[in-house]
Amino acid sequence: MSAALLTRLQEEYGAVHAALPESVTAAKRRREAIETLCAQGLPATREENWRYTNLRVLERARFSPVEDPAGTLPVLPEPLEGFARYVFLDGQLRSSAAAPRGVTVCSLRSQGAAGAGWEFGAQLPEARLALLNEAFATDAIAIEVPADAEPCGIELVFVAATAAQQGASYPRVRLALQSGARLSVVERHIGLADSASLVNSAVRVELAANAHLTHYRLQHCGARAVWFDTLAAQLAAEAHYELLAVSTGALTARSSVHARLAGAGAQFTLSAAALGEGAQSQDMYALSEHLAVRTRTAETFRGIASGRSRVAFNGKIAVRQSARGTDSRQSLRGLLDGPEAEIDLRPQLEIYTDEVRCSHGATAGKLDENMLFYLLSRGLAPEVAEHLLKWAFLEDVIARIGLADLRRQIERGLAGQLSEAATLQELL
């Protein structure tokens, strides 16, 4: 990444920093974030864990945030029953619901002040874009669930409307569950169909002992958008973090996830699906760090690349010396649809202790010809048969979406994306 880019970054920061809200991130921390970023440099494709990300988009983008989002909201997805919905336009809260009982939901731009607990692991090279978020964020939402609160649901809808030349949006979220709390979060990233927005989100998850968070993340930004994302989670003893991510939108999408399994028996379940078509690039990096005994990771990734698209998943499981009895499983599969499409799957294991059970599998291939012929022999049109098989391929992930309404929404969305064939949609 060129020095010129860093200079521009500093200049842009210098021009806007005085207007950035202190309550979202204190000026001192913003300045430190920029300094750290300039010292480390922006991510570059020559770095192993960034090689599949299209980072050239940064050269054309404006880093400064959209200050006064003025766009109109698109039609939002059907509300989900039992979920309090919060809608953000270009990173700033636009509409909110009544928070579930006992739960604190706070937009830092308008209320309160940023406290502690927004660390994204800046020492990790994969978390650097969170520094950019820290420096430029114009709003942040902090959600806290008290100990043993009733299970409840919150939906966060981030709409990117403004073009990247006019400014970026920086969604910023903190989810903190106290001991024994249970929460379901649906986090959507959508955009206006044709807006070439730049989104750089940062999400921080903190689970106290025995807390259980089910987190659905749906990235369905517009076809010309750029979506960057950093998620850092810290899990205490016996906490369970269930993350289900479906990424279908944006021209370039990159998500970096870092889960720290710090307490005994903590459990991280990551199920992710990505769909690339045209010239899209979908890239996900996930680091699961086992720090305590009996911690578990179960990772499932299914990606389909068609056209000239590239779909990448890089999953690293690191088992530290303190993490005896770790159990980790990785199942990564990619489906190539077309001679110019690319799938890159990397399961990585780093083990520094004994008595662990770690398994991983990664395969990439084309549609199974026997399956295809079977469906054709039943009268299905070739395009329907292909779409059905692609659909089936993603099912390992989609089937885990426990919320029936949400699953149906995703299925309809995928059916639309996978096919023009109305017949498939009717089947769902």
Next chain:
Amino acid sequence: MLTIKNLHAAVDGKEILKGLDLQVPEGEVHAVMGPNGSGKSTLAHVLAGRPGYSITAGTVLFKGRDLLALSPEERAREGVFLGFQYPVEIPGVNNVYLLKAAVNAARKHRGLPEVDAFEFLTLVREKMRLMRMDESMLSRGVNEGFSGGEKKRNEILQMLVLEPALALLDETDSGLDIDALKVVANGVNTLRAPNRSMVLVTHYQRLLEHIVPDRVHVLVKGRIVRSGDRTLAHELERRGYDWLLGEAA
């Protein structure tokens, strides 16, 4: 219904069918028997349109039309059904989705509206009872985790729901215990009709005790070397195939 003349088919440059003639009139059930490697399964797959086979000579007429000119899905919609010897498992594609998609593809082809969802399920349930299949199988992936016998029952279930004009059953009896064989045979028998023909490809005579064929043909080295009534099957059971091998030369 089906007229095959001088059919030659090769796979990977190796000729498997070498001038096969076969005629199956409307309403009849024919058995094609033969030793391993004689080309029985190739015949079934060539008729269903499986890619990978090259037809080097011959004609196949189905209801007076050139069957070989049709794509696999067109053949299916026209009423050709292949019951697979080894049905594939397709996790994630629900059995009932597939059945409904298959039925609607054929209906659309005939200019009919889509099947009513409720009537369709009622029909499928009725056929499942006939095949002694558990209803829970409907919501499972196609053949996913099914035993060999369950897969074969599922093939016949699909056939019962699709009501094809021509059913090609490839070794439907293989891997079935005697009770499952009876269930499968019973399913096939309920579909016998004056406007429907069936070709049973089988290695053994035991299926033919339950589905009595109108004609029996012996396929050896890619050609039909002998045809007869059902007593031919008994003779094969008694004498094996060796005595016919010379006739293929």
